[in-house]
Every structure is written in C-alpha cells, then in structure tokens.
Amino acid sequence: MKAMIQDSKKNQVKSVGKKFLFIAALFLFGFSIQAQDKKAKDLLDQVTSKVKSYDNITIDFKYSLNNSKENINQDSKGNVTMKGNQYVLNFMGVTKIFDGKKTYTIVPEDEEVTVSTFNEKDDSAITPSKMLTFFNSGYRYNMDIIQNVKGRKIQYIKLVSTNPKDQRKEVLLGIDVQTKHIYNLIEVGKKGTKTTLTVNSFKTNQPLSKNQFTFAGSKYPNYYINKLD
Template sequence: MKKLLTIVIISILSITTGFSQNSNPAKTLLDEVAKKVESYKNIEIEFTHNLDNTEADVHQETRGKVTVKGDLYHLNYMGTEQIFDGKKIYLIIHEDEEVVIQKPDENDEKQLTPSKMFTFYKSGYTYSMGDLKTIDGIKIQYVNLTPIDTNSDIKNILIGVDVKTKHIFNIIEIGKNKTTTTLAIRSFKTNQTLPDSLFKFDIKKYRDQKNYTISEPK
C-alpha cells in the first residue's frame, strides 16, 4: 500500500510547437508550469492511476483525489488517506483500522510528496521536448524526462501539458521492466474554500471513536 501511494505521489507530478529539441526549452516549459501552479492558494486534483504490463497481463485502474495547500496535503487513494499537517505524516489505513504517524525526513531531498509533484523534475533528469498531440480535442505538449542515474528503474517519464491552460494533463512513467504507469488528471480545481480540518489529524476521532490502532515509530 505504501509503495502504491509513493508511485502516485511520484506520478502525481506552453507551450508552443516552435521549441527545438534540446533541454533548455523543455525545462523552461516545466518551470513555467510549476510557477503557475505555485501561484494558486490551493489545488484540488481528481486523478486516474493506471498500471499496465502487457507481458505480465497486468492492467489496473484506480481513482484518487489529492488536495494541496503549500506544503500541506491530503491524499485519498485505494481506501487509504495520507495527511501532512506541516509537521507529521499520518497514514490512515481504513481496511486495517490502523494509523501510522511518521515524521518527514528533512534531510532526504529525494523524498517525494504531493506538495512536490510539480517540481520533482528539477533534479535528477535531462529534458527534451516531445510530441504535440491532440487528445479529445485538447492540444497536449509532451516533455520527455530521462533519469540521469543509469541504474534507475525508470526508463523515461512523459509529462503532458495542456497547451491552453498550461496545466498538467497526464504523467506517463515507463519502467525498464516494461511497466507503464499513467496518472491522468480528471479534475483540476484551484483556489477552493477549504476547511482547516482537511489538513489536520483528529486523534480523538480515530483513537476513541473508531478504535483504530495508532502507532508512531521512534
């Protein structure tokens, strides 16, 4: 479950046709998209997560939702919730009636969270402009990311951006094991009126009312 959440978070992540095939315009494009995202007070995204491996005959589709406000986030995925209140991460596993409380590793710059999903590209990748496609009447410009680390399990990542809105349309991760993971944005809302409780964990609710097991590793 935690691995699946990590995949979503990682996935979970202008545009003109005149760009040449080199890294600078591609990175400039991604910087432009990230800058626009950072200008919003908050973002609410509903997404579809698909995992496909034809050789292994594996095809999975799952829907989820994530709300981000600055560094704070609330992720719902496969019956599991993950909340970051700015200090601790709360992993609420409803099926097991369990809550795991963790502190983020501030020294781990590679740790990926929903709040970093639009900026994860800034280190560890080379960039190139990909194809311009029309999908359901929407022009999508793709940017190709290739890991600098040759030992990475990832072959490349394609980030599709809506030419008109300059919002992420989808993120396609292609693994060296021939598994393709696609995160498609179904709904992208900004500057919503959000309750403060969305980014807070109510320990009394889960400990006293729901009788969930709560653990906090040292």
Template sequence: MKKVLLILAIVLSGNALRAQTPEKAKALLDEVYNKVKSYDNIFVDFKFDLKNTEAGINQETRGDVTLAGEKYVFNYLGSKQLFDGNKVYTIVPENEEVTIEDQSEDENAMTPSKMLTFYKEGHNYEWDILQDVQGRKIQYVKLTPIDSNTEIKSRLLGIDMGTKHIYRLIETGKNGTKTTITVNSFKTDQSLSSTLFTFDEAKYKDEGYYILRN
C-alpha cells in the same frame, strides 16, 4: 553542387532544431511550475493505470489529492494519507489502523506534494509529440532521469497548452512497467476547511483505530 548545399542546409537546420528542444522543453516546464506555485491550493482528481504485459498486470483506479504548499491530503485505494507539514499520517479504514511517520528524506521519492513539481530537477528534457485530445492541445515533454541508478527509464509529461496545467504523466520503468496518471479534474484556490490538514488522533482512538508510530 546545389543539391549538396540543399541537403547540407536541411541537415544543419535539423541539428539546430534538435539542439533547441531541451531549452524549449525547459521553458515550457518552467512556465507550468511557476503557474502551479502561484496557487494557494490545488485539487486534482485523477485516473491511475498500471500495466506490465510480461507480469500480467493491468490495474486501473482513481484517486484525488488536495495540495497547499507542502501539505496534502491524498485519497487512494480506500486509504487516506495526510501530511501536516511535520508528520505523515496514513489512515487505512479497512484495517482500522493509522501509521505516523516522518516525511521521507529521499529527494527522489515521489510524494503527493511533488506530483505537480517533480520535473523541476533531476531530468534531461526533450520536446516530444503534440496531441489533440477532444479539442485540447496536449504538448508532451520527454523527461529522462539524470541518475542512471533509478528504476525509471523515462517519463512523458503532457501539458495542456491552453491552461499550462499538467494533463497526463506516462512513466516507463526499466522493468517494463508503464504507469499512466491522467488528470480528470484540476481545481485551484478552493475554500478549504481550517482543519483539513490536521490529524485528530483522539477521534481515531475513540473509533478503535490502532495508532502505530514509526
């Protein structure tokens, strides 16, 4: 009888712990979100890895983004994307081309302005593993999209428990593609140029760029 009661107690405590993990995970993400929102601006330098073994894809590159509210400047793969709060400007020096378009109205679209806040809505949460990365405690939260039609199977969001900043995002697609974004540098409240988020069309026209409006 004592053994039965002990086993029952272990099972019940395990179930209770699992039931608490969504709330525990959400509380941590809320803390991260509120901290992100408290900054006037954020600069992130990151490493980007894309792998799909079946398709023979293995790519690695770096990029950076400066965020201030919804505005951003995103440098990636030799191109620059700028959002001034109204229009998105994609500047490709290799082609000497600038594309001007409206911000996507798709709420599920991953834009640079959502890089540090996308987890706030649209996911179920689960407390995951804790890793030690060079003395830093990185707590992972598993995010499962509520929308079953999305191409994303799951996301693992690694939080630095010392700073409450995002350290790593591991995204697994239903097609087997795994995307990993690792933060190399995270700086806040920097002194920014007043024209950083301003697109100078005349400058690019003078340099011979083709301006395309969508």
C-alpha cells in the same frame, strides 16, 4: 494474505504520493536546472508561473498500471488536495495526510493509523522541495510529441534519468497547451511496466477548512495508532 494485500495498497499509495508530489514540485517550485531544450524550459516556466499564483490545488485522478508481458492491467481512482507542502491524498481506500511535519496513513480496513515524523535531513523524504532537488540533479529533458485529446492539445516533455540504475526508461509529462496545467504523467519502465497518472479534474483556490491538513484522532477512537518514531 490480507496483510500482503494491504502492504501492496500502501506501496501503491506511496507511489502515487510520489507522483503527485513530483507534479506539485513542478507546479509550485519550478525548474532551476539548465535546459537541454529551450522550448521545453519555456513551457515548464509558463506552467510554473501560472500555478504558483494558486493558493491550493485539488485534483481527481486516474492511476493505471500496465505490463503486457506480465498480463497486468490495473486501474484505480483517487484525489488529492495540496497547499504548499501539505496534502491530503485518498487512494485505494487509504488516506494520507501530511501537515507539514508529520505524515498520517489511515487504513480503515485494518483500523490502523501510522504516524511518522518528517526529517528535513532525510534525502529519501518525500516532499515537493525534496522532489525538486532530486529532479534537478538527475534528469535530462526535451520536447516530445503533441497530441489532440478530446479537442485539447497536449504537449509532452520527455525526461530521462541520468542515473544508470534507474529502472525507468523515460518519463513523459503531458501539459495542456492552452491552460498550462499538467494533464498526465507517464512512467515507462525498462522491463515493460507503464504507469499513467491522468488528471480528470483540476480545481484551484477552493474554500478549505482550517483543519484541512490536520489529523483528528477523535475520528478514529478504536484505531491502533502506530508511531514509527
């Protein structure tokens, strides 16, 4: 049972990792696909232009998973620091570090560290650049509703996958009209599941340690190191 719970945590961490890297792809690399909606493209270009100037980004977030039919309502908090394609993600008691070459998944509850090497030729590898390639080849997008959230105008852009096997009905990307920062990311599944990633705190150009994205094995002397390759 403990192993099943831990696997569930790891899968959710991986899912959130994908979402943040998806956001990072928008932030750091921009869009190159032909726009279905010029206004949507112009707004995304503004987001990209502004955030590309940042040396690093630190985000505190809330992650919600809801399915009314299955009576599922789960909320979790976490944080991530990103610089280029490197990142440190903390979520549900698990830490993921990507130093640009290897990913380290640290699970204190199991006293285990899983290490895997990034393969640029692996199409399923999760990095901002790979997410950008995936996005460019599989989505349509257009402007959606605009909402007032505590005095902030949030403009949503709707993204729909062109892959009929995709289990997501749509993805909604909320952008703060004034700051041109990502406010939230909403995924609506075809079976009623809705996941929402909301940015609670967005900081840029923070002073980072030179070892910010370096795994230090000395901090985990009694941990089992599981090398996958």
